[in-house]
Amino acid sequence: MQELQEIIRWIEYIIVNGLPATLLLTALGLGIGLLFGLVLALARVYAPTGIQIMATLYERLFRSIPILVLMFVFAIGLPWVFAFAGVGTNAIFAAVAFSLGLRSSAYQSGIFRSAILSVSPGQLQAARSLGMSEMMANQQIVLPQAFRIAVPAWSNEYAVVIKDTSFALAVGVTEMNKLAFNLYTESPALMMFILVVLTLIYFCFTYPVTKYVGEYMSKRLKRLGLGGG
Amino acid sequence: MKTEVIGKMENQGMIAAVLIVGLVVGLGVGYMLPGLMTAPPEEPTDLLEVIQDRGYMVVGTSSGFYPFEMVNTTTDELYGFDIDLAEYVATELGVTIQWQDMDFGALVGACAAGTIDMIAAATFITPERNEQLLPSVWYLRANMVIVVKNDSVLTVSSYDDLDGLDVGVQTGTAEDFELLDHNDGGGTIDIQEYPYLDQMFLDLNNGLLDAVYVDEPVLGQYDQIYDIKIVYTVLAPPMAFYIAYDNPDFFEAVNNAMAKAFETGYIDELILEYFT
Numbered sequence: 137m138q139e140l141q142e143i144i145r146w147i148e149y150i151i152v153n154g155l156p157a158t159l160l161l162t163a164l165g166l167g168i169g170l171l172f173g174l175v176l177a178l179a180r181v182y183a184p185t186g187i188q189i190m191a192t193l194y195e196r197l198f199r200s201i202p203i204l205v206l207m208f209v210f211a212i213g214l215p216w217v218f219a220f221a222g223v224g225t226n227a228i229f230a231a232v233a234f235s236l237g238l239r240s241s242a243y244q245s246g247i248f249r250s251a252i253l254s255v256s257p258g259q260l261q262a263a264r265s266l267g268m269s270e271m272m273a274n275q276q277i278v279l280p281q282a283f284r285i286a287v288p289a290w291s292n293e294y295a296v297v298i299k300d301t302s303f304a305l306a307v308g309v310t311e312m313n314k315l316a317f318n319l320y321t322e323s324p325a326l327m328m329f330i331l332v333v334l335t336l337i338y339f340c341f342t343y344p345v346t347k348y349v350g351e352y353m354s355k356r357l358k359r360l361g362l363g364g365g
Numbered sequence: 366m367k368t369e370v371i372g373k374m375e376n377q378g379m380i381a382a383v384l385i386v387g388l389v390v391g392l393g394v395g396y397m398l399p400g401l402m403t404a405p406p407e408e409p410t411d412l413l414e415v416i417q418d419r420g421y422m423v424v425g426t427s428s429g430f431y432p433f434e435m436v437n438t439t440t441d442e443l444y445g446f447d448i449d450l451a452e453y454v455a456t457e458l459g460v461t462i463q464w465q466d467m468d469f470g471a472l473v474g475a476c477a478a479g480t481i482d483m484i485a486a487a488t489f490i491t492p493e494r495n496e497q498l499l500p501s502v503w504y505l506r507a508n509m510v511i512v513v514k515n516d517s518v519l520t521v522s523s524y525d526d527l528d529g530l531d532v533g534v535q536t537g538t539a540e541d542f543e544l545l546d547h548n549d550g551g552g553t554i555d556i557q558e559y560p561y562l563d564q565m566f567l568d569l570n571n572g573l574l575d576a577v578y579v580d581e582p583v584l585g586q587y588d589q590i591y592d593i594k595i596v597y598t599v600l601a602p603p604m605a606f607y608i609a610y611d612n613p614d615f616f617e618a619v620n621n622a623m624a625k626a627f628e629t630g631y632i633d634e635l636i637l638e639y640f641t
Binding site: 149153171172174175208211212213214215216217219220223224225227228275305306307308310314315317318319320321322324325327 | 379386389390393396397400401419421423425428429435436438441463465466467468471474475478479480481560561563566567587590
């Protein structure tokens with residue numbers, strides 16, 4: 137069928153040309169977010185008050201800046217900061233990955249902090265009563281449980297970041313959303329169908345991950361007795 | 366019983382992990398900190414030398430604008446009047462082009478900041494843009510037209526006839542500024558700004574807009590799809606390439622290349638190719 141061939145052409149065009157960029161941006165954004173977010177979460181739970189306040193301010197700040205504004209500031213307004221990657225496409229790509237990472241780190245610090253705080257205080261008491269020091273009890277007993285609790289929420293963050301990458305089309309990164317725009321600029325009458333195809337592609341990359349990691353992990357946590365027991 | 370001896374294997378792992386994370390974060394911050402602390406470097410050399418050392422020129426455009434910059438989705442390449450002309454200029458300068466396809470409204474800011482070296486996006490010469498960027502020799506002149514659906518009874522002899530109506534424009538274009546100036550002078554047009562033209566024409570077709578104010582060349586594509594007619598025509602400011610100020614060698618090189626394009630008849634070739 138003519139229509140089916142056309143749809144297959146769209147899917148091929150969007151995936152072959154745009155998927156590597158989208159996945160790379162998601163990975164970099166999540167990675168930077170994980171790094172900064174972990175440090176911030178540990179700071180907010182265990183650090184002295186001064187550092188706690190700074191970490192809280194950072195989180196409040198980057199939760200309230202829209203991701204598009206962040207991308208404009210770094211990709212369009214500060215080109216020399218990212219020029220180490222190569223002026224032009226690479227610099228813009230690095231800037232977009234960095235701004236995604238900054239926003240994601242603010243949310244991830246919340247995820248890890250709430251996971252650490254949700255480990256039952258009985259665990260810490262039991263560890264201390266066995267003679268462990270505060271630091272050892274936290275390292276050996278609380279944090280391992282906290283990370284396992286955080287995994288379903290973290291898969292939610294993945295779903296958010298992969299869709300945030302679509303903002304990059306405004307600053308000049310060629311990713312899946314931009315390619316869909318190219319397609320329907322060529323044939324404006326088919327815009328709705330192209331957007332449905334794009335939605336299905338994003339769905340295929342979001343739903344299996346959140347379902348597997350989210351539901352499966354939650355069931356496993358319940359079986360192990362973690363997560364608020 | 367002392368269980369806190371650091372020499373134990375379990376503790377070593379945790380401390381090592383903390384050290385590694387700290388090291389990576391410190392390395393990253395240390396790498397970027399000098400870049401963030403220094404002001405934008407004063408370019409002692411002209412942009413022309415920088416580009417020729419680099420080997421490629423970063424040119425910004427905003428695709429989807431018929432027939433100046435479009436994307437061929439079979440080969441995933443940009444093509445169009447501006448694309449060909451910019452490639453000609455780059456060949457004259459002895460460099461290749463790296464295209465950055467972004468929102469039209471972001472182009473001026475990007476060129477002023479140095480993210481891109483030149484704008485090639487059918488940009489009209491306007492006083493507001495000239496405050497921030499330097500236009501090259503102009504290469505083409507088109508019309509700005511107000512377009513309505515074929516069954517509309519609207520007639521327009523001046524912007525006052527649009528007062529109170531929903532008019533669509535593309536964000537950051539000369540038409541956008543024209544209508545904003547009219548509103549500053551007491552007009553009451555309901556200006557709807559769109560980053561992309563397809564959405565705007567779709568809304569015109571669905572009746573969400575009463576009229577749109579665009580450049581005439583795009584109608585070559587859109588009047589094949591929608592039933593529309595022109596109710597007002599005015600000559601637009603001419604189009605040029607925009608570059609940043611304080612780069613006299615680059616400015617001269619670009620203008621020489623454009624002059625050569627006119628002399629050798631390349632511009633006429635392009636007009637024949639894209640406008641007939």
